[in-house]
Amino acid sequence: MIEIKNLSKTYKTADGAVEALKNVDISIPDGDIFGIIGMSGAGKSTLVRCINMLERPTEGTVVIDGTDMVQLDGKALREARRKITMIFQGFNLLMQRTVLKNVCFPMELAGIRGREAVKRATELLEVVGLADKANVYPAQLSGGQQQRVAIARALATSPEVLLCDEATSALDPTTTRSILDLLSEINGKLGITIIVITHQMSVVESVCRHVAILENGTVVEQGEVGEVFSNPKTEAARKLVFPEGDTDPVIARDSEEVFIRVVFNGAKATATPLIAQLAIDKGIAANISYASTRSIGDGSYGSMLLGITGGPENVQTAIDYLQQMPGVIAREVPVNV
Amino acid sequence: MFENAFTSEAWETAVKVFLSEFPLAIWETVYVTVLSTFFAILIGLPLGVLLVAGDKNGVLPLPSWILKTLGVIINLLRSVPFLILMVLVFPITRTIVGTVVGTPATIVPLVIAAFPFIARLTESSLRDVDPNIIEAAQSMGASPLQIITKVMIPESIPSLLSNATIAITTVLGYSAMSGIIGGGGLGKIALNYGYYRYKYLIMIFAVILLILLVQLFQTCGTKLAIRSDKRLKNKLE
Numbered sequence: 001m002i003e004i005k006n007l008s009k010t011y012k013t014a015d016g017a018v019e020a021l022k023n024v025d026i027s028i029p030d031g032d033i034f035g036i037i038g039m040s041g042a043g044k045s046t047l048v049r050c051i052n053m054l055e056r057p058t059e060g061t062v063v064i065d066g067t068d069m070v071q072l073d074g075k076a077l078r079e080a081r082r083k084i085t086m087i088f089q090g091f092n093l094l095m096q097r098t099v100l101k102n103v104c105f106p107m108e109l110a111g112i113r114g115r116e117a118v119k120r121a122t123e124l125l126e127v128v129g130l131a132d133k134a135n136v137y138p139a140q141l142s143g144g145q146q147q148r149v150a151i152a153r154a155l156a157t158s159p160e161v162l163l164c165d166e167a168t169s170a171l172d173p174t175t176t177r178s179i180l181d182l183l184s185e186i187n188g189k190l191g192i193t194i195i196v197i198t199h200q201m202s203v204v205e206s207v208c209r210h211v212a213i214l215e216n217g218t219v220v221e222q223g224e225v226g227e228v229f230s231n232p233k234t235e236a237a238r239k240l241v242f243p244e245g246d247t248d249p250v251i252a253r254d255s256e257e258v259f260i261r262v263v264f265n266g267a268k269a270t271a272t273p274l275i276a277q278l279a280i281d282k283g284i285a286a287n288i289s290y291a292s293t294r295s296i297g298d299g300s301y302g303s304m305l306l307g308i309t310g311g312p313e314n315v316q317t318a319i320d321y322l323q324q325m326p327g328v329i330a331r332e333v334p335v336n337v
Numbered sequence: 338m339f340e341n342a343f344t345s346e347a348w349e350t351a352v353k354v355f356l357s358e359f360p361l362a363i364w365e366t367v368y369v370t371v372l373s374t375f376f377a378i379l380i381g382l383p384l385g386v387l388l389v390a391g392d393k394n395g396v397l398p399l400p401s402w403i404l405k406t407l408g409v410i411i412n413l414l415r416s417v418p419f420l421i422l423m424v425l426v427f428p429i430t431r432t433i434v435g436t437v438v439g440t441p442a443t444i445v446p447l448v449i450a451a452f453p454f455i456a457r458l459t460e461s462s463l464r465d466v467d468p469n470i471i472e473a474a475q476s477m478g479a480s481p482l483q484i485i486t487k488v489m490i491p492e493s494i495p496s497l498l499s500n501a502t503i504a505i506t507t508v509l510g511y512s513a514m515s516g517i518i519g520g521g522g523l524g525k526i527a528l529n530y531g532y533y534r535y536k537y538l539i540m541i542f543a544v545i546l547l548i549l550l551v552q553l554f555q556t557c558g559t560k561l562a563i564r565s566d567k568r569l570k571n572k573l574e
Contacts, residue, residue: 078479092472096495097491109487
């Protein structure tokens with residue numbers, strides 16, 4: 001259990017104090033994959049560094065399994081850090097050491113050397129699928145492979161918590177997917193609590209169970225991923241869930257069409273082909289001018305702009321038809337949006 | 338000035354001196370240079386580490402007055418011309434070597450002149466280490482000493498090697514000056530024959546050999562630095 005209470009961090013700069021974090025309260029259950037999401041500058045990196053005291057919080061406590069990290073210093077802190085390891089956006093491998101020696105590194109720091117360390121490192125390289133790369137140097141590996149090495153290295157001291165600071169932000173979508181799968185697998189197999197810092201919705205959606213949304217140094221929403229994303233209460237959350245915003249694109253159109261805006265707010269729309277059904281049941285062919293929806297959990301969220309021809313009755317019929325679906329709101333919008 | 342430098346008589350003397358005195362002179366130059374650089378690294382490298390690690394954002398922050406004092410001493414020593422420094426450190430040389438003239442006696446001023454330079458070179462090498470890698474080591478529970486010995490120094494080996502090469506070639510240049518206080522080597526030959534006795538051809542020989550030595554050290558050092566750098570391996574293998 002990780003309990004972050006009333007955490008604040010203020011930096012003193014030449015232009016005065018900057019509050020990077022303000023009264024952050026987060027609790028993370030053991031074995032969870034917890035996402036912390038926010039735009040750049042929201043304070044995510046500072047927050048994650050306050051967990052392992054790479055940054056000292058100005059105020060507040062970080063209690064991990066009963067130990068307040070803020071109270072730790074020197075040797076005690078260094079030992080605690082072996083149980084709370086971290087991976088980074090830039091991988092941060094030692095470039096002058098082989099892959100195997102990189103994985104051995106944290107063990108070397110802890111005083112585990114020789115055959116024992118090599119054996120464990122080799123096992124971990126197998127876990128991350130890079131057993132054949134043990135003796136090459138990081139510069140010879142791709143980004144995804146380097147991150148795998150970093151993960152193996154982070155697991156070397158059998159941590160209880162793994163902090164991922166934008167760990168997939170430098171990777172392409174396919175590689176991101178495979179790294180996220182690896183993290184899920186590790187979480188499942190070893191029961192390690194994983195904290196994922198990211199600015200990408202997709203990352204949180206695909207691996208996290210819980211999420212906290214950070215904006216300007218404060219947590220604006222937190223809870224189960226499905227709940228938070230299906231019903232975003234704050235502006236910050238809405239911005240993350242619907243990055244396109246509420247403004248529709250300008251559409252070239254001829255004068256006859258009337259436009260209906262359809263908002264999906266958790267509709268079980270995947271089960272029904274809504275627009276096709278409208279055509280079959282009511283004989284109204286809708287022209288999809290714009291659509292931006294996404295599935296979260298088993299609901300759909302987003303909006304659509306439908307062009308309807310055939311006069312006001314048709315429009316009213318379509319609106320009535322769509323409205324009767326649970327979680328769908330439809331209304332006519334002015335032509336020149 | 339050089340009108341009589343290339344007569345057949347001059348060539349004859351030059352070749353004679355070359356064969357009789359140059360082997361020893363080359364050896365003296367090389368051993369004074371290598372030994373002085375070695376001792377200078379012994380002192381300068383830890384000081385360079387201290388300058389970086391002791392910084393207020395470093396891994397082992399030291400009181401700022403220590404760093405400031407260190408910085409001032411290094412700058413002071415670096416600003417004294419070597420010719421003057423050789424004379425100024427006579428008392429130290431006498432304490433350590435027992436005499437102030439001769440080849441071994443030149444090692445002391447050379448070390449004193451070179452270690453501040455090496456401290457600065459080391460500082461610049463270590464400052465180039467990616468701070469994110471240091472942060473990663475900290476996140477794994479590395480102590481400041483472990484970060485210095487296992488991250489900062491090993492990660493900057495290629496850069497340290499190329500800077501050591503710069504240092505050794507600079508010391509070689511200084512060592513040639515030590516002919517003034519009776520230090521042996523190519524510098525002494527160039528001075529004695531060229532400057533005092535107008536045997537310019539011999540001086541030119543000595544200078545050419547000095548150039549060749551610099552080339553040799555530089556080439557070997559650069560090769561070593563490149564070979565040691567594992568970041569460059571991906572395209573070669």
